[in-house]
Amino acid sequence: MSATTSLESLPKQYQHREPERRWYQFWLDRGYFHSEPDPTRPPYTIVIPPPNVTGALHLGHALNNSLQDILIRFKRMQGFNALWMPGTDHAGIATQAVVERRLLEEEKKSRHDLGREELVRRIWAWKDEYEERILGQLKRMGSSCDWERTRFTLDPVCARAVRHTFFNLFKQGLIYRGKRLVNWDTYLQTAVSDDEVFHETVAGHFWHFRYPVIDPVPGEPTHVTIATTRPETMLGDTAVAVHPDPQAALAEAESQLREKLSQAPDKQRPALKAELTALVERRTTHLPLLLKLRDMARSGRMLMLPLVDREIPLVADEWARPELGSGCVKITPAHDPNDYEVGLRRSLPMINILNPDGTLNANAGAYRGLTVAAARQRVVADLDKLGLLADVEAREIELAHSDRSKTPIEPYLADQWFVKMEDLAESAMQAVRAQSVRIVPSRYARGYLDWLGEKRDWPISRQLWWGHQIPIWYARQVSEQELKQAFAGRDDVVWHRDPEHDQWLVSALEEDLDPQAIPGRRLEREQDVLDTWFSSALWPHSTLGWPERTAELEYYYPTSTLVTNRDIITLWVARMVLTGLFNVGDVPFREVYIHPKILDGYGEGMSKMKGNGVDPLDLIEKFGADSLRFGLAWLTTETQDIRMAVEFECPHCGKLIEQTKKNRVLPRLACPHCRGEFSTQWARKPDDLALPRAAVVSERFELARNFLNKLWNAARFTLLNLEGYSGEPVAESELAVEDRWILSRLSTVTGQVTEALDAYRYADAMRLLYEFAWDDFCSFYLEMSKGRLQQAESRPVAQRVLAHTLDVLLRLLHPAVPFITEEIWQLLAGAARHRGLAEPAEAAESIMIAPWPAAERERQDATIEARFALFQEVLRGLREIRSRQNIPPKTPIRFSARCRPETADLLRAMEGYFESMAGARAVAWGEEASPPATHAHVSLEQLELYVDLAGLIDVAAESARLEKEQARLAGQITAKEKKLGNQAFVERAPREVVENERQALAGLREQLSSVQKSLSALRGQG
């Protein structure tokens, strides 16, 4: 690939679009992204957290993937055999939900209208579309994934890994089927896990009902009062519970409250006191009745459940808390998790009153066919008619909603599949405790351990059509003898008895079972599919070919680093660890890096639903992929989430329009600047869609864009000055002071950047590079090279150091900003093919495969760096005087500097640069330098700077400035005197610190006195 021929034609502003396309194709063509196992080199492996094929990538993905690509490119340059394994996740519920919603919107059809096969076909079509889009987005970002290895969680290799895992777990008795209360999503008609449920506070009611006691004897209550927020569930009640020892329970509650009260802050005391009073009162208001009811429960008395006229027992159970409500609680085992436990303990019937679609079933009697909401109204009304409605309170209710469909969850008793977690969880906990898996930042290890520590069994079945179908066949009315005969000699089939139903559960390893496998019987396949996380959990080894012991698995596993966000540490990371240990016998990765979360300007998470999401492609179009990457890495600090206000960019006038909570959910908007109308992501109607769409961007990427433009122009300058460049070695003795300085800084920064990247300190790495490139390289080195480049004798060395420094800087920046660095690298190759100082060598054909720079310790020179710091300080002083005295830049000034001889020697060498960079000529250096009659004065730690202002002086400006300076110095002196006057400080602080303070005080006093002298001289003139 040839570099642009005419350097003069390089634009003054970096144009990102064309190089991005060109160099990505170049890298692909050269096969740089591809990795093959190679025992002679160490591997460095990352598996991508596979994005869901539900939709396009958002800014969170851009962050996640930028950080991964930075690591991969960094390690590749360091000589590792770097593999970044890409792919996507089928995301069972989420994807099916999206496609179903669309089906309903566009065709008014449900999945049942289509049938399983057709729906799955449609979801595949959706998957193909979005996978392509997602992979396209990753490519636009510059991701150096090994695309030849791209996987999808439903690929045959992944399916095989799923089958093997399921089979092995099942064989070992770690997978079982059981009736459990699940979070039932009535819209999607599937169970969702606890992790897929969110709670929302809604206005609701608390209804109090009376259930009649059957045949009450005199002295007994005729009714028992219970309360509920879900009246319709009473149709499934199978008992009412009262505490077996209400007196003790009440006393216990009371003592706990007293304990709490004794420790409560004053603010909370009144409320707690009131609560306590009420509780004490219960001893007289509630206790006698509860004791009576307890006795009735013990003697097996029954209640009449109204509306369905079912006799239900009064039972004694600890779940009923005498301090709450009436002290009695209705028990609905099939629709409440706690009641379910009571049901199990007291051997109560479990009556399911719901159909999968959320309507009531035959068990609800007359209410059959009604929706939950309709049934609720009817039940309340009917009970009211019967005089059994005791009370209604308004109350805020935390209502469970499905994360997927956003509809309310109904607790529902259903047959589900589970993985026993006891031992698996323990192994995954041990891996983190023993640091076989290191979580960075380490604070996240705690949540991981706490969550696994609960060892709750993992519900893995989903009543969906999109996913890995559970490889289980039901054999009903079959003897084990028949099974043994049918599958004789096959070790790829195992079966377990289902204790709850009269049937066998048969699993097969790879091949599906023939429904006719048992003569005269029919094997029926389980319809449910597996939880998405079941296949995601296998991702690090399934993508490498497991269960085969492939060369890839042997070489790349365990992978090196997992880069992900904190939301899925439990759902995904923990499960990868335990399946990795179970299947492969080793952890899936050595380190897990948890990165920040991107929030909008209001501190809220970004999501498509809220309308505050950002498409990375919008940002890439506006700022370029490199700016996106650098900007995100710049913001990736250890503790802070990334807060980012977003704006619409008007497609007509280009102005930015602040995104508010109101305007961000509208399909169309009018630009407040130019009045032009545009559409947003919400546009659905044809006339909205016809409008130009506004990109959603953020000003926070301007910093990165400006920086890269600065880099571009530094490169332009370098390239324009390399005519006649020779790749000859540079001898140490040929180096100028500024050369040694920039090389020292370069070496220091190289070491710091390497360390920062190794520790995932992205923001630090970016800051180091930003400051070096802008402040050291551009503002000083480049400026200082201008004169040298004009002169024949100094030009060659200046060219070589310039080219070398740019070369190293580009390599340090490349992992973060791959495109612009490649563009400049190639241009530089055209002008300076051989680079390096002591031993120049031909540059690599691509920066991607160039070696990572080594920090040359012998180049680091603290003396030179200190000398430059002083030079920069003096320069700043001279510029400040020029500025405050309003002396035009082109008017030459003369200055003298009073300082110690060694300081003078140091600075005298830089005389030419004071002239070229500040237009200032030195007339005197050293201890004998004295202030001219009219002068401006700047007092520095190591020297007094006087600028001769004959004919120029602005007395008012100068004296104002000096007075301010005088006050500042006096203040500092007072503070220091106080500190040093403190006996304790002098005695107890380290000698060094005290000595430093003394010297600082002496210096300050000198500075003050010289400022005062200048001030009085000035007053003499005024």
Added chain:
RNA sequence: GGGCGAUUAGCUCAGUCGGCUAGAGCGCCACGUUUACACCGUGGAUGUCGGGGGUUCGAGUCCCUCAUCGCCCACCA
């Protein structure tokens, strides 16, 4: 209810092991088209380091406490 994180300039954020006058970018003010760059340069202004207490010779930094915000987990007939 339990846990984690945050609170530093108008805004968004750095601040290492407790130690010189607490920094950056944006924004603001003034000046400037100087032969890489106005997506630029030079200079300037701006701080109760959330409040209170403690440890220490010394606290933005460590400890306690309160407040506010965000997130995670659990629970709420």
